[in-house]
Amino acid sequence: MEANKFLDAKGLACPMPIVKTRKAMNDLLSGQILEIHATDKGAKNDLTAWAKSGGHELVKHEEENGILKFWIIKG
Amino acid sequence: MTMKAMSSKEVTQKIFNKQELFILDVRNESDFKDWKIEGENFEYLNIPYFELLDGVEEILGKIPANKEVLVVCAKEGSSVMVADMLSDAGLNVSYLKGGMKAWSEHLEPVKVGDLKDGGELYQFVRIGKGCLSYMVVSNGEAALIDATRMTDVYLEFANKIGAKITHVIDTHLHADHISGGRRIAEKTGAAYWLPPKDATEVTFSYQPLEDGNDVEIGSVKINIHALYSPGHTIGSTSFIVDEKYLLSGDILFIDSIGRPDLAGLAQDWVGDLRESLYKRYRELSEELIVLPAHFMIIEELNDDGIVSEKLGTLFTKNHGLNIEDENEFRKLVTENLPPQPNAYQEIRKTNMGKINPDEEKQREMEIGPNRCAVR
Structure with missing residues (x-):
């Protein structure tokens, strides 16, 4: 999936992955995609809930060697 | 104001003291719904932290x-x-360390109580997950039953009261939490007892715990009598300690x-469960004090924080012991x-x-409540 912006949130503990995601989203236009890499296990449920409450769409997530990857379309 | x-x-x-506390749980809604801190006089507000990044003004009125x-x-x-934000807004608040x-x-x-010929019985309440483990102590020796993976707690406790752990026992192969039994046995040189029917696939050596086995500790010989009671698992074993505690x-x-x-054999084991609860337990003294391996709801704690009840009382009050019809029980x-408990197969x-x-x-595998019961 082609992303417009990439955020490396690896090694960051809650709440930082979401704080940074929110900031990165501000630089995007509606419909553009942000790709996030994180290692905090809580990021999965939190990002899903955060995207939903903010009107964004988490379109894809995968896990590879302990790295959680997310793609969110800005709403 | 202050934050601590x-x-x-x-x-x-x-x-334990049934005090009041207002809990602002800032995890996401699904995690909160799944599992939270339970207290009889606790009040809750669940607002995910990511909705408070711009400030807490909106929720101040709700606190x-x-x-x-x-x-x-x-x-x-x-x-x-x-x-920190709430404290900046003028509140006195704490966060959970x-x-x-x-x-x-x-x-x-x-401490649950004293034993007949000296010695004590302790219950370790894993309050957040509802797991209960036990230490039977007599004359400088201790037996540990259903230990959790927080092995240091037991080792330090035994050390503090001057007891050496000589026997470690698991009543069954647990599916909701990781047992610390084997590690404690390795560290202390204690014998590790497991019901052999639950241990057919284990990769380590153990002492087979079978019906009628007596484990003795201390010079006063506190008797721990094993009672085969299958149903939750095929090997599940109960113990009568000092002829007083079940x-x-x-x-x-x-x-x-x-x-x-939880081992995928509900239909096969339901008959065993019924037999254990409705026949084997019925033959025991109603005066025995039941000490289970779990509690599910905070109301199961007595006023002193101990989870226990007389067997006779459970025969009248526990719904699961009062289902006459076998089919209804099966259902x-x-x-x-x-x-099922989180990651129970792993x-x-x-x-x-x-x-x-x-x-x-x-840690991640054990997230959430234990969910070992039906009600």
Whole structure:
């Protein structure tokens, strides 16, 4: 999936992955995609809930060697 | 105003003492719904931290001014952030030190009672997850039953009271939490007892725990009598300690009974479960004090924080012991069961020694309530 912006949130503990995601989203236009890499296990449920409450769409997530990857379309 | 850290131990004391506490849980809604800190006089507000990044003004009106406030999150970080904002807004608040992660691992030892010929029985309440383990102490020796993976707590406790752990016993192969039994046995040189029918796939050596076995500790010989009581697992074994206490494992709880499905054989084991609860337990003295391996709801704690009840009382009050019709019983324990414990198959494999996840992974596998019962 082609992303417009990439955020490396690896090694960051809650709440930082979401704080940074929110900031990165501000630089995007509606419909553009942000790709996030994180290692905090809580990021999965939190990002899903955060995207939903903010009107964004988490379109894809995968896990590879302990790295959680997310793609969110800005709403 | 001020912000301070509150430890899991302090929260546990508030639960035992039925004190009031206002909990602002800032985890996401699904995690909160799945599992939270339970207290009889606790009030809750769940607002995810990511909705408070711009400020806490909107929720200030929802926080009572006359109550102690505790902010809770998964691992502490977000609760510190929110508590800090609330303190800037003029409130006195605390955050839960170590978050739900620490809460899940906290063990509170409580003394259940003295034994006939000297010695004591302690219950270790894992308050966040509802797991109960036991230490029977007599003349400088101790037996440990259904230990959790927080092995240091038991070792330090035994050390403090001047007892050497000589026997470690698991009533059954656990599916909801990782047993610390084997590791403690290795560290102390104690014998590790397991019911052989639950241990057919284990990768380590153990002492087979069978019906009628007597484990003795201390020079006064405290008697721990094994009673085969299958149903939750095929090997599930109960113990009668000092002819006074019935350690019922995951067969009988205070307000519920064990579920037979966590090893995938509900239909096969439902008959065993019925036989254990309705025949074998019926033959025991009603004066025995039941000490289970779990509690499910906070109401199962007595006023002193201990989870226990007379067997005779459970025969009248526990719904699971009062289902005359066998088919109805079968239905109750095989249909409409609550969700299974998180990662229960991986937990079983870990307890068999087949996989060896690191500590972080073990923590993650154990997230959530124990869910070993049907009601």
